[in-house]
Amino acid sequence: MQNAHLRLARLEYQRSTSKTATSTSVHVSHYMGDGEEAHLLSFFGNDAEVAAISSAIQENHRFQLVYPDGAKQRIGFGSDPACYKGTFGVPGEKRSLRHVIAVSSVLHANGSAGLSFILNDEPHTQTLVWATLATLLGLPVVPEWGTHMLEALRRAKKIVPISGIACAPAVVQVTRNEMLEWIGRECAAGHLPFPETNDPISWPSFEPQEALALPS
């Protein structure tokens, strides 16, 4: 896609000692966060830059996130963040770039404690939202119930959007028991049509590229 510089953010990190001051910044392709609490950060850069930022994340330091529109936000990952590493090649060059996805401990325990993080809550990704919720909470549901239940969750203000870059993340604030009770009530009221035949329930699978697809 063209004009990536309009969509990529920057993560700036400054470390000062008594004698030196070091400033490092990397490109951020995706981000999920709630205020100053970062939950997911996908960034890339050269070896030294990525190593510096990864170490600072592990040491629980704080960073300056510069959004594509220029807005700035101080962010941190809290305790016990995890960094998942990858590489990809630069077109036309022999060297490769380091890619890291940093994840907070809250997102690592996604679906527990009544918090389920959704990667991309857009009108064209409602199937993804319902499938993610069903997987994280282990709900005995079918894909066809998604429209009704997600509307009910939105009416009850259980789906709260959070800050995101190149995605539209949201948090579903509901526990598994609450959802089961809710589904039971809706089933009893006849709002959720039960499958007519006894069959396996097949869900669509999602790759990261599909889940993060921007609306056309």
Add this chain to the structure above:
Amino acid sequence: MWKNPLPLLTGDETPYDVPPSPPAELTYRGLPLDALEDAAIGSTAWGKIRSFLLPKEDVEVGRPITPLHGGHVGLLCTAGLLNGTFGRDHDRHIARWRTVKYVTTFTEEMENYVEVHKRERFSNELALVYSDGRTLVLTDEKPKKENHDAERTPPARAA
């Protein structure tokens, strides 16, 4: 140090024409961000976090080579490969299995320090939704019965 002052301009000097030059070419020598943005989504790091961020549903549909015995069915169920709709009449239900990790933390106080122990175990849960709206979660533990007598005032002390 240069001490001669610059001559003052009167306006009668011979003009000097600036020679024409070709238009400046702007060359971007930074990272090819358009290509890197696409490559970032295809990074292997996304595959490592998809287990707790994206839905993953495994359902096996097909006819087994040999008839399944109880052990086979149990393994398939606990692996979440037999999720679906079962039963008939009032007992029609949707079943869904999942593996749950339990962490039990307990402390042991010693003379000068406290030992914190964490015991991890994995178990399986089965969640059911019946067509009439009943819901049920079956775990490896027996459901705790509420003991109402414990809250009841003993007859001898009842006023």
